[in-house]
Amino acid sequence: MAKLNMLPVSVLAFTALSFGAPTQAPDLDSATEFALTYGFPLYPYASSSVEVMQVANGTNKFYHERALATPDFNQVVSPNVDTLYSAAVLDLSHNDLILEIPEVDDRYYVFPLYDVYGNNYVNLGSTSKSKAGKYRIRYTSDKSQQPGLQLCSHITRKRATELNCDGLEGIITAVTPYGSSQPRYAVTGASDDLDKIHAFQDQSKIYTVAKPQPDNAANKNEIPKLTMALLNSTLSSDMAVKVMQLTARIAPYNPARNGSDQARVDRNLKAAGIDNGKYKHQPGQDLQCSFNATKVKMVAVSKSKKNSMDLGHEWSTLRSSVQGDFGTNYLVRQTVATAGYLQLTQSEALYPTYTGESSMRLNESQAYLFTFESKPPLKELGFWSLTAYNAEHFLIENDLNVYSLGDRSNLTYSDGTLVYGNDEHEDVPFQILVQPANVQPPKNWTSNWLPAAANGGDMSLLLRFYAQEDELTNGKYKAPLLQKVDAIVE
Ligand SMILES: *[C@@H]1O[C@H](CO)[C@@H](O)[C@H](O)[C@H]1NC(C)=O
Ligand SMILES: *[C@@H]1O[C@H](CO)[C@@H](O)[C@H](O)[C@H]1NC(C)=O
Ligand SMILES: *[C@@H]1O[C@H](CO)[C@@H](O)[C@H](O)[C@H]1NC(C)=O
Ligand SMILES: *[C@@H]1O[C@H](CO)[C@@H](O)[C@H](O)[C@H]1NC(C)=O
Ligand SMILES: *[C@@H]1O[C@H](CO)[C@@H](O)[C@H](O)[C@H]1NC(C)=O
Ligand SMILES: *[C@@H]1O[C@H](CO)[C@@H](O)[C@H](O)[C@H]1NC(C)=O
Ligand SMILES: *[C@@H]1O[C@H](CO)[C@@H](O)[C@H](O)[C@H]1NC(C)=O
Numbered sequence: 469m470a471k472l473n474m475l476p477v478s479v480l481a482f483t484a485l486s487f488g489a490p491t492q493a494p495d496l497d498s499a500t501e502f503a504l505t506y507g508f509p510l511y512p513y514a515s516s517s518v519e520v521m522q523v524a525n526g527t528n529k530f531y532h533e534r535a536l537a538t539p540d541f542n543q544v545v546s547p548n549v550d551t552l553y554s555a556a557v558l559d560l561s562h563n564d565l566i567l568e569i570p571e572v573d574d575r576y577y578v579f580p581l582y583d584v585y586g587n588n589y590v591n592l593g594s595t596s597k598s599k600a601g602k603y604r605i606r607y608t609s610d611k612s613q614q615p616g617l618q619l620c621s622h623i624t625r626k627r628a629t630e631l632n633c634d635g636l637e638g639i640i641t642a643v644t645p646y647g648s649s650q651p652r653y654a655v656t657g658a659s660d661d662l663d664k665i666h667a668f669q670d671q672s673k674i675y676t677v678a679k680p681q682p683d684n685a686a687n688k689n690e691i692p693k694l695t696m697a698l699l700n701s702t703l704s705s706d707m708a709v710k711v712m713q714l715t716a717r718i719a720p721y722n723p724a725r726n727g728s729d730q731a732r733v734d735r736n737l738k739a740a741g742i743d744n745g746k747y748k749h750q751p752g753q754d755l756q757c758s759f760n761a762t763k764v765k766m767v768a769v770s771k772s773k774k775n776s777m778d779l780g781h782e783w784s785t786l787r788s789s790v791q792g793d794f795g796t797n798y799l800v801r802q803t804v805a806t807a808g809y810l811q812l813t814q815s816e817a818l819y820p821t822y823t824g825e826s827s828m829r830l831n832e833s834q835a836y837l838f839t840f841e842s843k844p845p846l847k848e849l850g851f852w853s854l855t856a857y858n859a860e861h862f863l864i865e866n867d868l869n870v871y872s873l874g875d876r877s878n879l880t881y882s883d884g885t886l887v888y889g890n891d892e893h894e895d896v897p898f899q900i901l902v903q904p905a906n907v908q909p910p911k912n913w914t915s916n917w918l919p920a921a922a923n924g925g926d927m928s929l930l931l932r933f934y935a936q937e938d939e940l941t942n943g944k945y946k947a948p949l950l951q952k953v954d955a956i957v958e
Contacts, residue, residue: 470567496750499739501765504708505798506733507715508762509586509805511707514699514714516809517557517648519543527559527694528676532669535662536655537863539871545861545931546808549651549872550853551576552665556674558647559694560607561721563676567592567640567649569888570671571600576654576849576934577668577815581605583643584722586805588792588813590617590640594849595816595935601637606679607645611727615643632680644722649674650810653684654851654934657876703949708759712740712747720745729796760763762802769799780946782824783931788941818933818940820947830924835903835956839949842895843887844874848936852876856902856918859926865903873900878915900948901956902929909956 494502524531532554536548558565558581569579569592578593592598603617617640620633629638630783651672653665692698698717703710719737724730737743741750768776775797776784785791786800792813794801804811809818822828830836844852853874858864863871873879879887879898887898898916901909905919920927931947939945 472495494736494739495755496739497758497761499736499763500741500750500753500755501758502798503715503740503742504711504755504759505762505765505802506585506737507711507719508802509809510584510718511711511716512805512809513584513586513646514703516555518696518700520555520557520648521699524556526562527557528565528674530554530556530651530669530672530674532666534666534918537845539863539865539870542862546855546928547863548853548855548930548932549655549863550851550855550874550932550934551654552662552669554649554669554672556649557694558605558649558674559641559645559648560605560642561645561691561693562679564637564672564679565605566675566677567603567605568671568673569593569598569600569603569651570668570669572653574664575656576814576851577652579649579651579672580810580812580816581640581642582648582650582810583725584646584648584718585644585725585794585801586809586811587617587643587725587794587801588811588816589725591813591816592617593816595811595847599637602635603638603639603640604632604636605642606678607642615641629669629873630891643725645691646718648723648810654849655876656810664891679923687701706755708755709747711759712755716742716745716747724796725794726796737748754949762799765799766803771805775800777941778943779818779820779940780943781949783820783947784823785818785820785941786814791819792816810817814941816934818936820931820933822929822931822950824950825952827926828928829926830952831905832904832921832923833955834924835901835907835953836920836929837848837951837953837956838900838902839897839947839951840899841890841897841946843898844933845937845939845945846875846933847935847937850933850937852933852936853898854902854918854919855930855932857930858921861928864905864919864921864927866922868917868919870917870919873916873918880912881914884912903955907955907957910958913956927933 520531537550576594578591580588581590582588617638620628620636668680703713724733741748775790777787778784789799790797792811853872855872856864875888881898900916902918902920904922904924906922909917920943
């Protein structure tokens with residue numbers, strides 16, 4: 469960073485030496501970068517929570533999205549048309565919660581729980597084979613209680629009594645007192661399907677119950693209630709300053725995902741000017757410069773072999789150890805919070821990234837051709853999709869109203885038979901053509917045509933697999949071959 473270069477050589481040497489020393493106070497620049505990286509997810513947390521709390525009328529209540537995204541929808545970037553969402557902002561500071569999940573056996577669904585930093589620490593749903601019923605969610609500052617799910621049927625009667633298991637399927641110990649949930653249900657495409665999902669949404673419930681005594685009476689007085697004011701008042705309009713302010717308000721009450729890293733986190737936040745619930749600019753601190761430095765590091769970390777794995781044909785993805793639940797890898801966490809906040813862990817989904825081109829773009833005489841070696845291997849109720857987005861990352865207007873293709877579409881093999889709905893072609897390839905909406909391909913391509921923006925332009929394509937089989941990640945099944953070709957026309 470520019471500022472460091474102006475320091476005398478002796479100070480530089482000292483900085484370099486003190487950098488790795490675990491107990492010494494970190495230098496200002498590295499502490500500031502650390503704080504910005506560590507606290508960054510609180511920025512999307514606060515902004516999305518403000519929206520959810522407005523539509524749900526507060527914390528600890530579900531808001532249900534009732535319709536699928538269309539090209540007019542511009543609330544979030546890269547919306548999917550695979551699942552219908554609900555959302556709730558969770559505040560466990562003064563109460564426990566009961567989450568009631570409905571009986572859903574005809575489709576993929578998941579009730580993910582996220583801590584305030586976006587770590588996906590528990591998933592209830594089809595992949596976990598969760599039972600319908602009630603789950604208590606609690607936060608305790610008792611460090612001997614590991615965060616996670618304990619099924620009431622899997623613990624001793626004595627322990628079940630201690631945990632107040634009566635009438636419950638399980639107890640979820642939260643990582644942080646503030647958090648969120650974003651339940652989602654797969655859409656099958658059948659005509660009455662949204663009505664079915666609405667019924668599931670209406671059967672799902674979340675409500676507060678008193679904390680059992682003497683669970684954590686101490687916390688109860690100490691942790692502030694999660695309010696609109698805490699998330700939204702008197703914040704700077706500058707993103708870096710806002711991250712520091714939110715970190716000052718939220719981090720003291722919301723522990724690190726990995727408790728053994730807490731002391732290092734505290735030391736760095738303090739050295740960066742975060743103390744006693746307030747952020748104070750430090751003499752010589754250049755937040756913009758440090759924030760830029762974190763952006764450079766994010767680019768490096770997302771390319772690092774250590775964090776990613778190869779899926780074949782120039783596709784890669786995050787390793788399962790850093791997807792959705794990030795441990796102490798705060799840089800990956802910041803990267804995901806920037807690009808795709810509230811990621812699920814790999815036990816639920818796979819989000820491949822194409823590395824063969826740094827950005828995607830078509831002109832009106834070009835197309836992208838995807839060749840799948842065979843049907844992607846999925847677990848029961850699993851699904852997959854390929855969705856096209858325009859330069860603004862919104863869905864693309866087209867006459868067919870097709871925004872995504874996948875296992876629920878009428879894809880055909882080259883002989884015209886259906887890829888799904890016919891068992892005779894288990895292991896043969898099929899193709900998807902991504903071609904501008906105004907450049908009609910020959911008729912036999914119609915059901916495999918995913919329209920790109922008319923006349924071409926910058927675009928992005930997202931491939932998503934839910935409840936994927938291990939073959940997709942262990943090298944047995946390669947992600948699709950992607951080629952840029954001349955547009956296919958009569
Ligand atoms: C919103 O919640 C408040 C209490 O928190 C309640 O008084 C009010 O009636 C609720 N409004 C709606 C529209 O549900
Ligand atoms: C959040 O804060 C901004 C800036 O002060 C304000 O314009 C907005 O109305 C606030 N939103 C809510 C829901 O209070
Ligand atoms: C927690 O972090 C420490 C070092 O900070 C590391 O040694 C340990 O493996 C981590 N634990 C988990 C469960 O990730
Ligand atoms: C940070 O990066 C932006 C955009 O890349 C640049 O305009 C700005 O000058 C940089 N600021 C500092 C302080 O390095
Ligand atoms: C599209 O791009 C290709 C490759 O650069 C080029 O050969 C072709 O002339 C372009 N077509 C149009 C209509 O711009
Ligand atoms: C697939 O084809 C069937 C029969 O023609 C039709 O009813 C259905 O709507 C089609 N599905 C999609 C997703 O286009
Ligand atoms: C359409 O027909 C052409 C020519 O026979 C063939 O090469 C191509 O694979 C077919 N495409 C699909 C999706 O069936």
